Amino acid sequence: MIFVTLGVILGISVLLMIIIIYIFAKHRKKIRMQIEGLANNTLEMTPEEFLTMRNSKYGKNGHAKYALSLNFAGVYILYNKTKNMYYVGQAKQVLNRINAHFTGKGNGDVYADYKYGDKFTIKAIALENSGYGSLNALERDTIMTFDAFAKGYNKTRGNR
Numbered sequence: 001m002i003f004v005t006l007g008v009i010l011g012i013s014v015l016l017m018i019i020i021i022y023i024f025a026k027h028r029k030k031i032r033m034q035i036e037g038l039a040n041n042t043l044e045m046t047p048e049e050f051l052t053m054r055n056s057k058y059g060k061n062g063h064a065k066y067a068l069s070l071n072f073a074g075v076y077i078l079y080n081k082t083k084n085m086y087y088v089g090q091a092k093q094v095l096n097r098i099n100a101h102f103t104g105k106g107n108g109d110v111y112a113d114y115k116y117g118d119k120f121t122i123k124a125i126a127l128e129n130s131g132y133g134s135l136n137a138l139e140r141d142t143i144m145t146f147d148a149f150a151k152g153y154n155k156t157r158g159n160r
Helices: 002-040 047-058 094-101 108-115 135-145
Strands: 074-080 085-091 120-126
Touching (some): 002 120, 074 135, 085 094, 085 135, 094 120, 108 120
Antiparallel strands (some): 074 120
16 A cells, blocks of 8 residues: 555656656747747847948947947857857947957957957847846846857856
8 A cells, every 4th residue: 555655656746747847848948949039030240240340330449439329238149150169148238248259358268269260150139129128037048048058158057
């Protein structure tokens, strides 16, 4: 009788665990689809194209007075095509932060790989109209979607 009761309890526990795993996987898939949709609906450019745009719009230093009106809060995705690695970051002024990465004032690993010839692409997702209430949440989900912590440049899974 005790073995039957333990077997029923174990069976229910396993069933509950399967349901929880299923719900979690379904939630992650929904997040991944949302982030990929946001990323796919943004302009993709190379660092060279980005720096040319910054210099032509804002001048050599990239910080003209009107630059703030064109900057936006959001996340950016730096993709090293050579090594198939991602770096995801967030900023209140995304364009300034992207600029920092490719001028030696951002992630040192990204800059070193760029400086030594690896090919990169850049995408940025604006927080506004993204469906997210905070940069931290958008960044965490983007890091997860592109596996930038486990297989990329990110040293954390994002801010909490």
